[in-house]
Amino acid sequence: MAKITAGVATSHVPAIGAAIDLGKTQEPYWAPLFEGYEFAKQWIAEEKPDVILLVYNDHASAFSMDFVPTFAIGCAEKFEPADEGWGPRPVPTVEGHPRLASHLAQSVIQQDFDLTIVNKMDVDHGLTVPLSLMFGQPDAWPCKVIPIAVNVVLFPPPSGRRCYELGKALRKAVDSFDEDLNVQIWGTGGMSHQLQGPRAGLINQEFDKEFLEKIVNNPEELSRKPHIDYVREAGSEGIELVMWLIMRGALNPEVIEKKRFYHVPASNTAVGHLVLENKE
């Protein structure tokens, strides 16, 4: 049977992708950030997941204002890196897992989460930067990836509670898949940041550190945090953090924290990162 064994959380700042692509990871500005991911890179080389459910948001790449799905699942065989205005990132094509993805879609819709099914889309930095942080620069990604895209661009995104419950539904869906697969779930985006307006550059370290603590040890309470708290305290783009709750909802109530990392800044953003394993 398929099984979710672990969760990873990470920010997905585009400048991190550019630093990797341009060979700048050892520069003084970037070195402390990449140092924070060394543990996870070694860990995942040993864990060897078969499939990653990668929760992220599209940044006006695949979804223009033509269609804005609240939750979407990528069921395609492959997903190409998007051209976000400066050409696609030089990273491998992302290979999907259509059979598991279709199973998840059917199971989760039957649990009252009306996912949009996407059979054709490009994936932007929201999905590819986490892969680069965890796997470096391979010729091909070492596992399959099922993109789960969440709208956090057009307000309102789904609530934290709804995200957390979706995570639980995904967990049930994976548990009922009849192939032996080592599945991880990743939640990406955040932490505090605001990219727009005279308040741009907002960083709230106190908020972020409390969030990192609660998502590990008290996710039930955290899942009830209202949107306005994210926007006011963590910046208009800090609301991406609701996506981490999908990851957390798919894990056991109690988890083993293997890594916690926090760094300011990456360009405009506070970077947070967690590696969590399900207790047996």
Add this chain to the structure above:
Amino acid sequence: MSLDKPYTNIPGTTIFDADMARIGYHLNQFCMSLMKAENRERFKADERAYLNEWPMTEEQKLAVLDRDYNRMMDQGGNIYFLAKIFSSDGLSFQHAAATMTGMSQEEYAQMMLNGGRSPQGNRYLGEEKGK
């Protein structure tokens, strides 16, 4: 009964909600068109002529020509869509963010290195700084 919008009293922040998305629809779709290299070239060759192909308001077009991102957002632009404009210009997110704050890019980058803009005094309109 109108919608509850508790975020309208956050200083220096425009939340891209359904009302803003309606106002900014054509502006944002124009931005999306810049994801294609051939459109970027046509835009750069004659910005005004390219903008005139879109049913945008004159105010929106002028804000684009002026690269005034705060004005574009006032008129329904969303930052991830507007990013296509400054990416086409070969400029970074940090550059664009700095222009919205009235700081130079150097000042802004230094603020980020120092830990970013504090939430103190920036949560509510009229909130005292440094409390």
